[in-house]
Amino acid sequence: MKAKDRRLAELRRSIPEVSPEEALAMQKAGAALVDVRDTDEIAQGSPTGAHRLGRSYLELRVEEAVPDMDQPIVVMCAGGVRSLFAADALKNMGYTKVHSIAGGFSRWKNEGRPFEVPKMLDAEARERYARHILMPDVGEAGQLKLLNSKVLLIGAGGLGSPSSYYLAAAGVGTIGMVDHDVVDQSNLQRQILHREDTVGLPKVESARRALLALNSKLNFVAHETHLDSSNVEEIFSGYDVIVDGTDNLATRYLINDACVKMGLPNVHAAVYRFEGQLTVFWPEYGPQHGGCYRCMFPNPPPPEMAPSCAEAGVLGVMPGTLGLLQAVEVLKILLDIGEPLVGRMLHYDALGARFTELKIRTNPNCPYCREGAEFPGYEDYAQVCASTKS
Ligand SMILES: [Zn+2]
Incomplete structure (x- = not known):
């Protein structure tokens, strides 16, 4: 038996596997669905509402997406193998209820479970804005926001x-x-x-x-x-x-x-x-x-x-x-x-x-910004230089 197969067998014993149907029910009940596939795989479609964290930076990004260590997590990859390794990594980080989706996204899609084709950056933009995308506060979604x-x-x-x-x-x-x-x-x-x-x-x-x-x-x-x-x-x-x-x-x-x-x-x-x-x-x-x-x-x-x-x-x-x-x-x-x-x-x-x-103190009687103020209209003042100059 190869080391890889031995390890997989171990993981199958320690990580509970669920079907896409069960995973969807868990997601609806509040579990986080974490998609660990690569960007080019996700571009073809990903379960609706999934956290698309990828595998490479999973440990670095997951706490932003799932701050509660006791929130149930279902992990998805393409076929259900990578998700076992990813689920094991999450367990080692301290997540207490981690599951892997057997059959992965291909089975999810074949069974007609809901997925969407997420808006993604193209390869050029992904390279150009790589230093933004690495930061969880920006990420691909943030970069898309900036572009729009x-x-x-x-x-x-x-x-x-x-x-x-x-x-x-x-x-x-x-x-x-x-x-x-x-x-x-x-x-x-x-x-x-x-x-x-x-x-x-x-x-x-x-x-x-x-x-x-x-x-x-x-x-x-x-x-x-x-x-x-x-x-x-x-x-x-x-x-x-x-x-x-x-x-x-x-x-x-x-x-x-x-x-x-x-x-x-x-x-x-x-x-x-x-x-x-x-x-x-x-x-x-x-x-x-x-x-x-x-x-x-x-x-x-x-x-x-x-x-x-x-x-x-x-x-x-x-x-x-x-x-x-x-x-x-x-x-x-x-x-x-x-x-x-x-x-x-x-x-x-x-x-x-x-x-x-x-x-800065708000003027509660400011005719422009006070609560419920009726806009007083514009004033075209004579052009004067500001005391401060740019
Ligand atoms: Zn004001």
Whole structure:
């Protein structure tokens, strides 16, 4: 008798085997059905509601899917052999009620048990996003979510450059950018999407070239226009997240008001010299939402009080740091993982090398985001530079 056969015989004695019919009944009663076949096998079909964990990373991924060691598990492979070894591994991890499906998926399918052909990444995408897929928090399902996501960046400047670049790299399927400016020599000190050979081109065109060179599958939507109250809702509609990388206050208020009205998360950042700040305004998030931009600053200062754009200097890497933190918040929101930076303001002091977190207080009387507020309408403020410049 070969070692393999001896081992199989042992496993058959220690792991209870169930028929597909019994497995389905167990699944309906709350058991986890774990499919341990390879990705290319699963692409042909997998039981409805199964956890598709594969065999290679089973031990690393199973606790995310089945945190309760006493929850019954039925393990499936193609023919019922690999599932015995996998079930044994789960037993060794401490799972107490592990079963193997005799006959595997081929018998499951032949008997007409329910299965589906899951949406899967193609081989190229699987290779490209391999480092994402390895993480249980993202996985193939998360990567598919990113590919189906739509993110709109306001401003193709200092903040929009790094955030869009990394979001395109991460596989966000659709990236829109709003900007009506052209690339200037003085932008190159920090706006890394643009290059010497795109000086003089519209920023959205320069951005399009850079982002598509990085990821040719990206759906890039250029909005070469000035954002105002007449077009903001039309431009925002269809996007999942808005990234505020603007350098002027009138636009910042407009973004805030539209996001509050449309229920969109507004990932906000601003930089000034050696300092930066970051938060997520998202009243829809829940009772502890931390309010909106107008809770902090109900109205813009009069134009004569605002510093001129030319006065506000910035260290070139600052928008890089803050823009990347914006990209992180966007990915967390899209993947629904971690704690979004809602109700908290992160302040970065580069000279002191310090991050500080401040709590944002919701204004319970905020005319824009208070519970049950009737939208007060948009204000087209005179264009003034923000005290912080991207
Ligand atoms: Zn508010």
